[in-house]
Amino acid sequence: MLQRNGVFFFRKVVPVALRAIVGKREFLVSLKTRDREQAKRNLHREALKADATLAAARRQLEQQTPETLAERWKHDLLREDAETRSAFRPKTKADLDSEIADLDATLAEVRSYLTFGNIEEVRESTLAAVEKYGAKLTADSPEMPHVAHALLRAGAEALGILRRRALGDWSDPLPSPLAPVLDTKTNPPLSLVLDSWLAERKPPSKTTHEVRATFARFKVACGGDDRPIRGIGRAEVRAFRELLLSSDAKTGKGKGALSPASVKKYLNLLGTVFSWALKTGLIDMNPVQGMAFVATGKREEHTPKRQPFSEAQMRALFASPLYTGAESKRHRTIPSSYVERDALWWLFPMTLYTGMRIDEAMGLRVEDVREVEGVRAFVVETRPERTLKTASSARVVPVHDALIRLGILSWRDRLPKGGLLFPELRPDARHGKLTASLSKTAGRYLRAIGMPATVTTHSARHAFTDALRRAKVEPEIISRLLGHSAGNMTARYGAGYDLRALQEAVNAVRYEGIGH
DSSP states (O other): OOOOOOOOOOOOOEGGGGGGHHHHSSSEEOOSSSSSHHHHHHHHHHHHHHHHHHHHHHHHHHHHHHHHHHHHHHHHHHHHHHHHHHTTTOOOOHHHHHHHHHHHHHHHHHHHHHHHHHGGGTTTHHHHHHHHHOOOOOOOOTTTTHHHHHHHHHHHHHHHHHHHHHHHOOSOOHHHHHHSOOTTTOOOBBHHHHHHHHHOOOOOHHHHHHHHHHHHHHHHTTOOOOOBBGOOOOHHHHHHHHHTTSSSSSTTTTTTTTOOOHHHHHHHHHHHHHHHHHTTTSSSSTTTTOOOOOOOOOHHHHOOOOOOOHHHHHHHHHHHHHHBBSSSSSSTTSSBBBBSHHHHHHHHHHHHTOOOOOHHHHBBBBBGGEETEEEEEEOOOOTBBOOSSSSGEEEEEEEEEHHHHHHHHHHHHOOTTTTTSTTTOOOTTTOOOOTHHHHHHHHHHHTTTTOOOOOOOTHHHHHHHHHHTTTTTTHHHHHHHHHHHOOSSSSSOOOOOOOOHHHHHHTTHHHHHHHH
């Protein structure tokens, strides 16, 4: 990175062997800012573009034929000559005669080599040219005669042009840079497409991590290349799918093959970015479309699914040491007299009586518990420390009378305004998720008190849904309370249900044998 007149620029020198392919000696691009920190952020994208172009140029270099190598050598020779002559250095008649004589002698020598095929005379110069352009060739290689012949033919053509130029005849077209190997505007590399999608969509940290991991796997399926997006077809996606089906869940961790659900998840994540590329005009068809199918194996068929809490399991939960008394905060599964109303204690009542996802319920702020239209309610909104799953997740959920009896309002009133309702929670270092540690702790607690693997923190949301159905609550009200998008046209038009109706629905939730 360098600075000119206060503006920062990205600069990267192009290796000599790649200059004829790339068409320039260096990348020099304005970062369009005078701020150093912003320049560093902009630098990353330009560096990705340059690296992708150089990688494509190297692939093209490795695949070059004797004719393409000779064409690049001639291109550079004529371009450098044009640059030298454009300086208009004065010369005498004697200088001109000497130059023409040298050119004629060299041309005669080249034609002699072409006529008699004496490769030994040009072997050294051929190897020098090959080395300059990065090709792989040894002195005794079978390709040596082909490369030497191509270079001699190109040399004869170039010498004829140089002689005409020396005499003032510029009728031969000027050499233009060879076509760029990669157009980063209309055919950017996958890494740049991914960065653009992330910059526009700004997904949560966990999603960002998962999508980057998906593209890292896809790059492996593409032979490790950061390919231009228009170079990706269904064959590459099929190879990726086959790679996933044969991959371990955690390489080297001994956790077995990826499940069909995980394979489908990776394919859907890949397809999401390609769908965006289709909508923005980068590609004309989505090669991932229709490829996210995975045959369900016997292992997947017998994998237990998450289930709602049964009422018996709820009674067992609220009769466990967390609520009746434990030995200590650290040993909460051992019965004794210690009870603390902390985030773990509140987690199950909050989710069982609101139907909120764990991130929504435990990510509330103090001011999110307030009166709305005369109804005490939880206001679920996107926050810097907590994003919502969908747009419809933003909603108002009336406070269940059971939570009021448990003391949620007095709990709120003891806390400073502007803070979290459960202030002990801290964002995790990996994804900045407030409930990452709490979710794991709750899962371990459920296992420790004998709950099956099918019962998780999310089981409370399922139990709330079942309770609403038992109470004969209308489907549209259930959707509003759960933050689901409306499933029919009637629910999409009009003002919908007022909070009094939602409050009645929430308080209709009852769990047999739970004395809240």
